[in-house]
Amino acid sequence: xxxxxxxxxxxxxxxxxxxxxxxxxxxxxxxxxxxxxxxxxxxxxxxxxxxxxxxxxxxxxxxxxxxxxxxxxxxxxxxxxxxxxxxxxxxxxxxxxxxxxxxxxxxxxxxxxxxxxxxxxxxxxxxxxxxxxxxxxxxxxxxxxxxxxxxxxxxxxxxxxxxxxxxxxxxxxxxxxxxxxxx
Numbered sequence: 001x002x003x004x005x006x007x008x009x010x011x012x013x014x015x016x017x018x019x020x021x022x023x024x025x026x027x028x029x030x031x032x033x034x035x036x037x038x039x040x041x042x043x044x045x046x047x048x049x050x051x052x053x054x055x056x057x058x059x060x061x062x063x064x065x066x067x068x069x070x071x072x073x074x075x076x077x078x079x080x081x082x083x084x085x086x087x088x089x090x091x092x093x094x095x096x097x098x099x100x101x102x103x104x105x106x107x108x109x110x111x112x113x114x115x116x117x118x119x120x121x122x123x124x125x126x127x128x129x130x131x132x133x134x135x136x137x138x139x140x141x142x143x144x145x146x147x148x149x150x151x152x153x154x155x156x157x158x159x160x161x162x163x164x165x166x167x168x169x170x171x172x173x174x175x176x177x178x179x180x181x182x183x
Contacts, residue, residue: 001065001114003122004056009047013056016064018043024105032139033174034079042078046102051076055122057106057115065110068119069102070126077102080135088169089133097132099123117155124159135169 009017018040025037038046046052051073057066074082074093077100086093101123106115127134134156138148149168157164 001060001118002058003118004058005122005126006054006056007050007052009054013064014044014047017047017054017056017067020064020067020107021103021105023108025103028139028141031141034139034172036139036142046076049076052102053126055119057110057119059110059113059115064107065113066104066106066115066119068104068123070099070123071102072096072099072132074098074100084170085135092133097127097130099127099132099134101134101136120152120155121159124156128160 021043022037028036046069047054052069052071055066055068055070056064059065071077073096074080074085080100082093085098089098092098104116104119106113106119123134126132136152142148149166153164153166156166
């Protein structure tokens with residue numbers, strides 16, 4: 001496997017990237033209140049935005065089997081507040097040393113491979129080689145059923161030689177108040 005980092009997806013790989021992304025996240029559409037799957041136009045914008053690096057995981061035959069987005073230009077990421085990061089880590093923010101991972105998607109037929117681990121490791125190396133930090137988010141479904149924060153924490157702890165410090169930055173709750181009809 002090979003991880004290749006590019007700033008813009010090529011036209012010939014664009015459709016393949018969309019199919020991989022949509023296939024990886026389509027089930028979350030009905031499992032999370034806040035959208036965790038970009039609409040096609042949003043995806044296209046991110047894929048062609050040079051501020052956002054695209055990490056392509058290619059299998060030994062050169063086929064795209066994993067894709068992630070990563071940037072230290074926090075204004076390039078929709079739905080996050082760069083001001084939060086500026087307030088919490090002012091020095092790292094001023095030095096562009098805060099990286100945000102928009103998503104990590106692995107093709108269904110590659111989930112038993114090292115594609116996910118290769119992408120995570122490549123992004124880890126980008127941030128740590130520059131003395132930076134990494135931020136990302138998970139919906140409660142992915143964290144509760146797939147233990148994503150624990151999986152990522154264990155991977156990064158191994159990669160960092162045990163020096164990792166992890167904490168939850170924020171959480172959001174969605175509530176509903178129902179008024180059942182009188183019996």
